[in-house]
Amino acid sequence: MEHAKPLPSYLVQRYHGWKATSYAQNESWYRHLGAEGQHPRAMIISCCDSRVHVTSIFGADQGEFFIHRNIANLVPPYKPDGNQHGTSAAVEYAVTALKVAHLVVLGHSQCGGVQGCIDMCKGDAPQLESKESFVGRWMDVLRPGYEAVADVAEGPEQARALEKQSILVSLGNLMTFPFVQNRVASGDLSLHGLWHNIGEGGLEAYDPKTGVFEQV
Amino acid sequence: MEHAKPLPSYLVQRYHGWKATSYAQNESWYRHLGAEGQHPRAMIISCCDSRVHVTSIFGADQGEFFIHRNIANLVPPYKPDGNQHGTSAAVEYAVTALKVAHLVVLGHSQCGGVQGCIDMCKGDAPQLESKESFVGRWMDVLRPGYEAVADVAEGPEQARALEKQSILVSLGNLMTFPFVQNRVASGDLSLHGLWHNIGEGGLEAYDPKTGVFEQV
Amino acid sequence: MEHAKPLPSYLVQRYHGWKATSYAQNESWYRHLGAEGQHPRAMIISCCDSRVHVTSIFGADQGEFFIHRNIANLVPPYKPDGNQHGTSAAVEYAVTALKVAHLVVLGHSQCGGVQGCIDMCKGDAPQLESKESFVGRWMDVLRPGYEAVADVAEGPEQARALEKQSILVSLGNLMTFPFVQNRVASGDLSLHGLWHNIGEGGLEAYDPKTGVFEQV
Amino acid sequence: MEHAKPLPSYLVQRYHGWKATSYAQNESWYRHLGAEGQHPRAMIISCCDSRVHVTSIFGADQGEFFIHRNIANLVPPYKPDGNQHGTSAAVEYAVTALKVAHLVVLGHSQCGGVQGCIDMCKGDAPQLESKESFVGRWMDVLRPGYEAVADVAEGPEQARALEKQSILVSLGNLMTFPFVQNRVASGDLSLHGLWHNIGEGGLEAYDPKTGVFEQV
Numbered sequence: 001m002e003h004a005k006p007l008p009s010y011l012v013q014r015y016h017g018w019k020a021t022s023y024a025q026n027e028s029w030y031r032h033l034g035a036e037g038q039h040p041r042a043m044i045i046s047c048c049d050s051r052v053h054v055t056s057i058f059g060a061d062q063g064e065f066f067i068h069r070n071i072a073n074l075v076p077p078y079k080p081d082g083n084q085h086g087t088s089a090a091v092e093y094a095v096t097a098l099k100v101a102h103l104v105v106l107g108h109s110q111c112g113g114v115q116g117c118i119d120m121c122k123g124d125a126p127q128l129e130s131k132e133s134f135v136g137r138w139m140d141v142l143r144p145g146y147e148a149v150a151d152v153a154e155g156p157e158q159a160r161a162l163e164k165q166s167i168l169v170s171l172g173n174l175m176t177f178p179f180v181q182n183r184v185a186s187g188d189l190s191l192h193g194l195w196h197n198i199g200e201g202g203l204e205a206y207d208p209k210t211g212v213f214e215q216v
Numbered sequence: 217m218e219h220a221k222p223l224p225s226y227l228v229q230r231y232h233g234w235k236a237t238s239y240a241q242n243e244s245w246y247r248h249l250g251a252e253g254q255h256p257r258a259m260i261i262s263c264c265d266s267r268v269h270v271t272s273i274f275g276a277d278q279g280e281f282f283i284h285r286n287i288a289n290l291v292p293p294y295k296p297d298g299n300q301h302g303t304s305a306a307v308e309y310a311v312t313a314l315k316v317a318h319l320v321v322l323g324h325s326q327c328g329g330v331q332g333c334i335d336m337c338k339g340d341a342p343q344l345e346s347k348e349s350f351v352g353r354w355m356d357v358l359r360p361g362y363e364a365v366a367d368v369a370e371g372p373e374q375a376r377a378l379e380k381q382s383i384l385v386s387l388g389n390l391m392t393f394p395f396v397q398n399r400v401a402s403g404d405l406s407l408h409g410l411w412h413n414i415g416e417g418g419l420e421a422y423d424p425k426t427g428v429f430e431q432v
Numbered sequence: 433m434e435h436a437k438p439l440p441s442y443l444v445q446r447y448h449g450w451k452a453t454s455y456a457q458n459e460s461w462y463r464h465l466g467a468e469g470q471h472p473r474a475m476i477i478s479c480c481d482s483r484v485h486v487t488s489i490f491g492a493d494q495g496e497f498f499i500h501r502n503i504a505n506l507v508p509p510y511k512p513d514g515n516q517h518g519t520s521a522a523v524e525y526a527v528t529a530l531k532v533a534h535l536v537v538l539g540h541s542q543c544g545g546v547q548g549c550i551d552m553c554k555g556d557a558p559q560l561e562s563k564e565s566f567v568g569r570w571m572d573v574l575r576p577g578y579e580a581v582a583d584v585a586e587g588p589e590q591a592r593a594l595e596k597q598s599i600l601v602s603l604g605n606l607m608t609f610p611f612v613q614n615r616v617a618s619g620d621l622s623l624h625g626l627w628h629n630i631g632e633g634g635l636e637a638y639d640p641k642t643g644v645f646e647q648v
Numbered sequence: 649m650e651h652a653k654p655l656p657s658y659l660v661q662r663y664h665g666w667k668a669t670s671y672a673q674n675e676s677w678y679r680h681l682g683a684e685g686q687h688p689r690a691m692i693i694s695c696c697d698s699r700v701h702v703t704s705i706f707g708a709d710q711g712e713f714f715i716h717r718n719i720a721n722l723v724p725p726y727k728p729d730g731n732q733h734g735t736s737a738a739v740e741y742a743v744t745a746l747k748v749a750h751l752v753v754l755g756h757s758q759c760g761g762v763q764g765c766i767d768m769c770k771g772d773a774p775q776l777e778s779k780e781s782f783v784g785r786w787m788d789v790l791r792p793g794y795e796a797v798a799d800v801a802e803g804p805e806q807a808r809a810l811e812k813q814s815i816l817v818s819l820g821n822l823m824t825f826p827f828v829q830n831r832v833a834s835g836d837l838s839l840h841g842l843w844h845n846i847g848e849g850g851l852e853a854y855d856p857k858t859g860v861f862e863q864v
Contacts, residue, residue, distance in 0.1 A: 003389060004422045005406040008318070008458045010366075010430050010493040014275045015419050017491060017665015020672075022272060023417035033267045034326055040266035048306050050256035050282045051249045055269055056238060059230045069285045070302040071309055082347040084227045086286040086302050089354035090264050093287055097328065097351075102224065111248055112313065131298040138305035151317020171220060190221040199250020201230050201239035206220045216228050242656045244615075244622040245473060245533035251620075252531060255471040257461060257493070275491060275665060277473070277658040315468060317461035399460075404467075406460040436819060436854045437838040442748065446707045446852050454704060465699045466847020468760055472698035480738050482688035482714045483681045485703055486715050488670060491662045498698045502734040502739055514779040517720040518734050522696050525719055529760065531782075534656070542682055544745065558832035565729040567745075570737035601810045603652060622653040631682020633671035635663050638652045639856035648660050 026062075033063050040066040042102035043094035045087075045170065047073045051198050066094050072113030073105055074141045075170040078177045087176070095189060096179050099170045103174060103189060107167040108196040113139060114163050121146040122154075135182045164213055167193040167206065238289050242278075249279050256282040258318035259310035261303075261386060263289045267338045268324045269413050282340040288329030289321055290357045291386040304393070311395050311405060319390060319405060323383040324412040330354060332380050338370075361385045380429055382411040383422065458494075465495050472498040474534035475526035477519075477602060479505045484540045484599065498526050505537055505543030506573045507612040510609045520609070527621060528611050535606060535621060539599040540628040545571060546595050553578040554586075577601045586623050596645055599625040674710075679830040681711050688714040689741035690750035693818065695721045699846050700756045720761030721753055721807075722789045723818040726825045728731050736825070743837060744827050751822060751837060755815040756844040762811050763789060770802075793817045812861055814843040815854065 007015075021146045023030060031033030043066045044054050052065065053062070068090040075087055085186050106115075117139040119125035120133040128136030171193050174180050183189035193206035204213035223231075239246060259282045260270050270281065284306040293304055310316045333355040335341035344352030361381030368374040387409050390396050399405035407421035411429050420429035439447075455462060472604035475498045478484050500522040507519055522546065526532045539546075549571040551557035560568030577597030584590040603625050606612050615621035625638035627645050655663075671678060691714045692702050702713065716738040721733055740750045755762075765787040767773035776784030793813030800806040819841050822828050831837035841854035843861050852861035 002424045003391060003400055003407050004409045004424045006423070006457045007408055007421045007432055008461065008493070009454055010491060011274055011295070012492045012671070014662065014665060015273055016669045018273050018275060019417050019419075020668035021664045022661070022667075027417070030417055031415045034413070038266045039235065043264075048259075048282050048284045048310070050254045050279050051246075052393075053271055053278055055271070057231060057234050058227055059234055062267050062269055062272070064266060066264050067285050068264045069283050071305050074302070076300050077304075080348040080350070082353060083299060084292050084353055084356055084357060085300075085350050086290070086292075089287050089350040092350045093329070094264070096361075104223075105285060112255065113309070132296040134296070134301050134305040135309045137298060137300055138302055141300060151694060163240065175219060184219055191219050191222055193220050194223065197250070199247045201235050201243065201246055203235075204337075205223045207222070208218045208220045216223055216231060238657055241654045242533075242622075243619050245656065247618075247620045248473070248531060248533040252471070255468070257464070257495070275658060275662045277656070279473070315464060317458075317464040402463075403459045404463045407457075434856045435823060435832055435839050436841050436856045439752075439840055439842065439853045439864055443706055443742045447705060447864060450705050450707055451849050451851075455688050459849065462699075463651060463847045466845070469758065471735060472762075475696075480691075480714050480716045480742070482686045482712060483710050485710055487701055487703070488710070489663055489666050490659050491666060494701055494704070495698050498696050498719050500696045501715050503737050506734070508734075512780040512782070514785055516786055516789060517722050517732075517782050517784055518722070518724075521782040524782045525761070526696070542685065544796050545684075545741070564728040566728070566733050566736040566740040569730060569732055570734055603809070607651060616651055623651050624655055625652050625682055626655065629682070633667050633675070633678055635667075637655045638656070639651045640650045647839045648655055648663060 016092055021111045029061065038066070038098070040064055040098060040100055042066070042104055043068065043091070043100045044104045044106055045075060046074050046106040047071065047108055049108060049111065049119060052106070052196060053139065054106055055198060056148070057196065057203065066098060066100060071135065071138055072111055072117070072142060072166050073107050073170060074138065074166060075105070076141050078175045091174065091177060092179065094214050095183060099188070102192060103180070104192045104194060104196045105167045105170045106196060107163045109160065109163065111163050113165055114142070115159055117142045117146060118159060118162060142166055142169060164195055167195060246278070246390055249286065254279055254314070256316055256318055258282070258319045259307070259316045260309065260322055261289050261291060262322040263287065263324055263327060265324060265327065268322070268412060270322055273412065273419065282314060282316060287351065287354055288327055288333070288358060288382050289323050289386060290354065290382060291321070291389045292357050294388045307390065307393060308395065311399060315403060315404070318408060319396070320408045320410060321383045321386045322410045322412060323379050325376065325379065325414050327379050330358070330382055331375055333358045333362060334375060334378060337378070351398060352419070357389075358385055359381055380411055385409060445468060454639060461494065470495055470498070470530070472496055472532055473529060474498070474536055475500065475523070475532045476536045477505050477507060478538040479540055479543060479545065481540060481543065484538070484628060485493070488633065489628065497530060498530060499603050503567065503575060503578055504543055504598050505539050505602060506598060507537070507604045507605045508572065508573050514577055520580055523606065523609060524611065527615060531620070533621060534624060535612070536624045536626060537599045537602045538628060539594065539595050540624045541595065541630050543598070546574070546598055547591055549574045550594060562569065573605075574598055574601055596627055599627060662691055677751055678710065685709055686714070686744060686746070688712055688748055690714070690752055691716065691739070691748045692752045692754055693721050693723060694754040695719065695759060695761065697759065700754070700844060702754055705844065705851065714746060714748060719783065719786055720759055720765070720790060720814050721755050721818060722786065722814060723753070723821045724789050725821045739822065739825060740827065743808060743831060747836070749837060750840060751828070752840040752842060753815045753818045754842045754844060755811050756809065757846050758809065759811050759814070762790070762814055763807055765790045765794060766807060766810060790814055790817060815843060
């Protein structure tokens with residue numbers, strides 16, 4: 001692999017700083033994690049967005065959350081066709097091997113992927129409609145969500161509504177996986193939908209009784 | 217979505233703690249991120265493993281790293297077949313929309329996905345070979361890596377060797393994406409391979425000159 | 433401009449070393465910065481003193497901090513009189529054009545400018561009192577700070593107290609700029625006061641609750 | 649000063665990392681600098697731009713460069729009118745108190761201040777022409793430079809030409825300070841003009857013989 005470059009020096013410096021402080025202070029816990037394996041309590045499905053750090057919001061330590069991150073925190077429907085499904089593999093591993101107790105889908109404000117989906121569905125982003133567009137094909141997962149918000153006034157309100165649909169669509173698709181269904185039915189697994197407002201530091205949870213997201 | 221449950225109270229409590237402290241202290245930066253969008257310097261492709269927090273190791277703030285996490289930090293080869301490829305979508309978005317400067321593949325010790333790949337390739341995990349196994353099909357991406365380490369003595373040494381192959385296979389596959397190739401060729405994008413030792417707090421970087429991973 | 437001289441050869445040599453190493457390793461990030469512009473998170477107002485490198489203390493990469501440096505890290509009060517105010521221009525650009533989230537005033541120990549202010553205010557430095565003394569007139573900004581520490585025992589203790597006043601006077605003057613006031617009021621900008629002990633490697637932050645600087 | 653906020657936690661973390669590594673490894677030098685004062689070899693006049701770190705380019709250690717940074721690395725003409733001139737104060741302190749041997753004006757590519765000057769001089773930025781615009785009044789220093797490049801084709805070429813004029817205007821203004829003139833005449837001080845290309849990592853020095861900037 002001749003294309004790899006050395007790590008930028010400022011990252012090397014920061015790593016050594018981490019090693020000498022955070023690692024040194026928690027060495028016994030890191031050693032425990034290395035030797036005993038992981039036993040996370042929850043799987044988080046979050047966006048790749050650089051502004052969303054679920055470990056920060058929940059003060060999480062190493063070992064607490066098994067975290068999958070993809071564009072717009074989407075889970076495609078169950079489709080065991082023998083092809084590669086990275087998100088489905090992560091869900092399967094968390095639920096059947098790690099036996100996590102919680103599956104949390106965490107959406108967020110100002111999501112570029114969600115905005116791309118709106119543009120595509122409105123016909124404003126032809127480049128996303130080509131077969132070659134990985135982002136476009138990935139956002140196809142969210143098309144049913146767009147149908148649900150197509151009547152909302154265009155602009156920030158619609159974007160916010162679709163961000164929340166991205167959570168509900170993913171939760172709905174999670175329930176199409178037999179191993180998720182089974183553990184939810186037996187009470188061994190619970191699903192949660194959260195939406196994070198980056199600028200305001202807000203956190204809203206989906207309440208199935210009212211059918212809306214409420215500030216926690 | 218009638219299956220969603222309220223957020224566990226200990227997470228609600230921690231969220232309020234974060235809001236009152238970290239958020240309150242950095243409110244202006246969060247507002248900036250919400251209003252001005254993200255401009256991350258790098259994309260990190262890391263494992264879902266709960267023990268690996270790249271933001272901690274590199275003292276990263278919100279906004280610095282665009283992070284995709286999947287099982288065993290794998291990137292499948294370029295395959296624009298119109299199907300859903302979450303990893304390819306994340307790479308496409310980071311490279312063509314965000315124009316990140318660095319693509320870092322971060323592997324780690326004691327990787328459960330890598331161990332599963334070894335078991336499967338050795339014939340010890342028939343359940344992973346079924347078409348229905350999402351984890352098995354996902355680990356197919358790493359089969360060429362297993363070929364490279366099949367002769368290493370079984371056990372921890374082989375696992376470690378395959379963990380490092382997971383990084384090299386991903387870096388190699390990244391170079392099959394035309395938009396990655398182009399930006400690497402023009403000097404606008406650099407690739408990096410890192411392996412993290414959880415228990416020891418170690419960090420090794422792949423050096424293309426020597427062909428081995430060296431402690432940074 | 434006939435007076436310019438060639439660059440000393442040791443600096444030429446060091447530049448070529450940087451180009452072949454740090455630049456080469458981070459070429460993609462530098463290209464990104466050149467093409468995409470700067471998006472710094474914070475403005476730092478620091479002293480020109482050769483011993484104070486804020487980028488080192490905070491492991492900062494190119495692009496993170498917009499840095500203004502002048503004698504004794506002073507900000508004069510808001511005075512839009514049509515004359516040239518380099519510090520005010522830098523603050524205006526950072527706050528209104530770059531929309532930084534943080535404004536950090538960083539003072540330090542053994543500050544020569546602060547010592548000059550003490551000498552001048554005590555009558556021991558008549559040369560600083562002439563209209564022709566740029567340093568003297570610049571240190572006039574700190575005279576209100578001297579009044580606050582005039583009763584402290586002369587010597588290192590008083591110097592340290594005035595170094596901290598240089599930070600508080602600057603923070604107070606920053607709040608006289610309407611565009612700073614507005615963004616602080618809206619939560620989009622936060623102010624911070626830091627004092628760095630050069631010899632000890634210490635860092636103290638001003639705590640408005642206690643009214644004193646505390647080691648971070 | 650009730651408006652100061654605590655330092656963001658990621659900066660606290662990075663500081664502790666620095667203290668435990670860079671500081672710890674160089675403690676004796678830091679202690680020396682604290683106890684013995686600064687003896688810098690050169691004064692650098694650079695831009696506040698977050699992408700330009702002269703200490704990085706020249707591999708400079710703490711104590712080597714006395715650094716003044718303002719918008720567009722400008723030095724106004726000598727004007728001892730009793731008002732506050734932060735740049736003139738910094739130059740006076742470096743030349744008469746520290747007796748630096750070199751005065752280096754370092755300009756750079758993609759300078760936002762220089763672009764603002766072009767917009768203002770062309771009549772495209774009326775907001776910069778108001779008496780209240782600190783940036784506009786500061787960029788007045790560069791108006792003579794604009795006259796010199798008014799005939800260059802608009803766009804990147806003109807911007808680059810004016811970036812280099814910002815260096816030459818500053819060098820010219822430096823020679824209006826009597827204490828600079830005297831030390832240049834006696835051979836105790838030399839002036840240097842440098843222009844840095846951010847994306848390319850280039851460094852060009854002004855050559856008074858040819859009247860152009862040449863790659864060093």
